[in-house]
Amino acid sequence: xxxxxxxxxxxxxxxxxxxxxxxxxxxxxxxxxxxxxxxxxxxxxxxxxxxxxxxxxxxxxxxxxxxxxxxxxxxxxxxxxxxxxxxxxxxxxxxxxxxxxxxxxxxxxxxxxxxxxxxxxxxxxxxxxxxxxxxxxxxxxxxxxxxxxxxxxxxxxxxxxxxxxxxxxxxxxxxxxxxxxxxxxxxxxxxxxxxxxxxxxxxxxxxxxxxxxxxxxxxxxxxxxxxxxxxxxxxxxxxxxxxxxxxxxxxxxxxxxxxxxx
Amino acid sequence: xxxxxxxxxxxxxxxxxxxxxxxxxxxxxxxxxxxxxxxxxxxxxxxxxxxxxxxxxxxxxxxxxxxxxxxxxxxxxxxxxxxxxxxxxxxxxxxxxxxxxxxxxxxxxxxxxxxxxxxxxxxxxxxxxxxxxxxxxxxxxxxxxxxxxxxxxxxxxxxxxxxxxxxxxxxxxxxx
Numbered sequence: 512x513x514x515x516x517x518x519x520x521x522x523x524x525x526x527x528x529x530x531x532x533x534x535x536x537x538x539x540x541x542x543x544x545x546x547x548x549x550x551x552x553x554x555x556x557x558x559x560x561x562x563x564x565x566x567x568x569x570x571x572x573x574x575x576x577x578x579x580x581x582x583x584x585x586x587x588x589x590x591x592x593x594x595x596x597x598x599x600x601x602x603x604x605x606x607x608x609x610x611x612x613x614x615x616x617x618x619x620x621x622x623x624x625x626x627x628x629x630x631x632x633x634x635x636x637x638x639x640x641x642x643x644x645x646x647x648x649x650x651x652x653x654x655x656x657x658x659x660x661x662x663x664x665x666x667x668x669x670x671x672x673x674x675x676x677x678x679x680x681x682x683x684x685x686x687x688x689x690x691x692x693x694x695x696x697x698x699x700x701x702x703x704x705x706x707x708x709x710x711x712x713x714x715x716x717x718x719x720x721x722x723x724x725x726x727x728x729x730x731x732x733x734x735x736x737x738x739x740x741x742x743x744x745x746x747x748x749x750x751x752x753x754x755x756x757x758x759x760x761x762x763x764x765x766x767x768x769x770x771x772x773x
Numbered sequence: 774x775x776x777x778x779x780x781x782x783x784x785x786x787x788x789x790x791x792x793x794x795x796x797x798x799x800x801x802x803x804x805x806x807x808x809x810x811x812x813x814x815x816x817x818x819x820x821x822x823x824x825x826x827x828x829x830x831x832x833x834x835x836x837x838x839x840x841x842x843x844x845x846x847x848x849x850x851x852x853x854x855x856x857x858x859x860x861x862x863x864x865x866x867x868x869x870x871x872x873x874x875x876x877x878x879x880x881x882x883x884x885x886x887x888x889x890x891x892x893x894x895x896x897x898x899x900x901x902x903x904x905x906x907x908x909x910x911x912x913x914x915x916x917x918x919x920x921x922x923x924x925x926x927x928x929x930x931x932x933x934x935x936x937x938x939x940x941x942x943x944x945x946x947x948x949x
Binding site: 530532569570571572573574575576580661662663678680681682683684685686 | 799800801802803804805806809873874875902904906
């Protein structure tokens with residue numbers, strides 16, 4: 512098996528923690544996947560959901576703030592989730608357990624013409640895929656979706672706060688972690704099978720090896736981000752990844768120190 | 774690697790995720806502001822109760838001039854603890870405070886250690902917010918040198934016990 516292309520329409524049940532300020536509901540969408548051998552698949556993800564806000568249960572309120580939170584309006588929020596995910600199949604065969612991780616952008620579009628806000632999300636989880644025919648499989652997975660957001664800024668407007676006798680300072684940005692259950696169908700659209708691709712992507716996950724890459728460099732931010740436009744790495748970064756085959760490595764970098772250059 | 778190892782690996786990963794998700798200390802998105810608790814609080818309990826029943830409790834309030842002893846919390850997050858020992862001068866301890874839905878944490882500015890010790894207090898001082906609005910309480914386990922606090926305890930070595938505090942928000946008098 513070399514390179515393959517897949518499309519996976521799916522439905523997701525979103526179970527939000529109380530500090531996420533949203534009621535549990537469903538999102539719909541899917542992924543376009545690029546399969547690299549039988550063990551690795553890179554996916555582009557798109558999911559759209561519609562949720563109602565649930566701000567009365569946000570944590571941190573005392574006995575005077577809690578009744579004011581309950582006065583806040585319930586508002587419908589459309590969410591758009593766009594991102595990339597990596598899926599690693601743990602076994603070949605008709606029933607495939609897999610792990611998945613990814614990142615992307617979560618956009619909140621509240622009704623009433625409120626400004627849309629965006630958060631970067633991280634996702635990790637696992638699932639099972641059942642092959643039902645040569646080109647079709649069904650899957651079910653559980654994943655944890657984490658992002659940072661500020662409920663006051665994302666879901667409320669000034670007059671909502673005034674009416675409830677609250678201030679923007681009563682809300683702050685926090686990390687929320689939510690469990691999502693997703694199920695769908697995986698359709699095999701086509702692919703390339705040759706000895707070359709087989710050689711490149713046939714490494715079993717058990718044979719992957721960690722890679723450590725120290726490096727130094729220069730970082731340039733767009734001025735719109737309001738960071739120093741140029742930062743020099745004063746320390747070093749470590750890249751830690753997996754060599755999937757003789758020519759393909761996956762890397763995630765962490766650490767590093769920087770000093771302001773201008 | 775055998776299927777069983779994979780199953781164990783997947784289970785371990787999902788368990789780790791679950792623990793990470795539920796075990797992490799959660800920040801709260803709603804925060805109480807200093808102005809929500811600002812005001813002047815009067816002490817209604819300020820007593821150290823030694824564990825040793827043979828030693829009499831030290832009622833700090835009895836040694837203070839009640840009308841000149843209070844805690845003022847400002848909307849800007851600063852506090853002023855005013856106090857006056859009987860036959861002593863009026864004194865102040867100032868600092869900053871943080872508040873959340875459960876407690877108020879006072880941190881005195883450096884240099885107030887001796888004054889705090891004279892009141893049997895330490896910095897930071899954590900006052901718990903009670904279900905009754907405007908009432909703060911603390912129950913602090915500590916070792917106190919009562920002999921330094923009052924001649925009444927002369928010869929008594931430092932003893933362990935519980936310092937109990939209760940403060941009540943002073944209600945503003947209605948406008949005439």
